[in-house]
Amino acid sequence: NAGVTQTPKFQVLKTGQSMTLQCAQDMNHEYMSWYRQDPGMGLRLIHYSVGAGITDQGEVPNGYNVSRSTTEDFPLRLLSAAPSQTSVYFCASSYGGRAGETQYFGPGTRLLVL
């Protein structure tokens, strides 16, 4: 099993550009989530999904869109990148539908918005 994979590893964007961060898991997990990590702020939840076709907002959803058309994939879209979105982004998944279950994280995508 590859676990949770994220692409790309690193990306530089200009303000106003759009892009999609990819996340995939091969563990048949129902719950998937996106976090951003900023210095001193820990990890903050952006969006999550409890199953295919179901998504919901987390703590910091503004500026991001998600969709969950399959169990395996959970892409995160930045519609118009802003410097405030410079961060490290982590995707995670867990077997059940609850956030308290052990979550498996991907290696992260480092995003720089100029």
Added chain:
Amino acid sequence: DQQVKQNSPSLSVQEGRISILNCDYTNSMFDYFLWYKKYPAEGPTFLISISSIKDKNEDGRFTVFLNKSAKHLSLHIVPSQPGDSAVYFCASTDAGNMLTFGGGTRLMVKP
């Protein structure tokens, strides 16, 4: 306002001694608590958890203590090893679908 706080950004400990990492929370609805460990350039990995019906949970060298009245939990690592050097995040949930993380504590274990 952060609902989960780790007030010590960093901690330095000698190898073989005890490491104590602290975490405070404000939301009384939180009933499940977790610790994650993160190495540089990697995603966090689950370390240990505790339910609010317990006040202690142990797994090898790692023990988590929960004081519900003080809304405080701590992670004890005994004995500390150089490989334990990492950033540790505490996280809490109210049995719903959202996990709230603290800001993290960087642990450095000196040989």
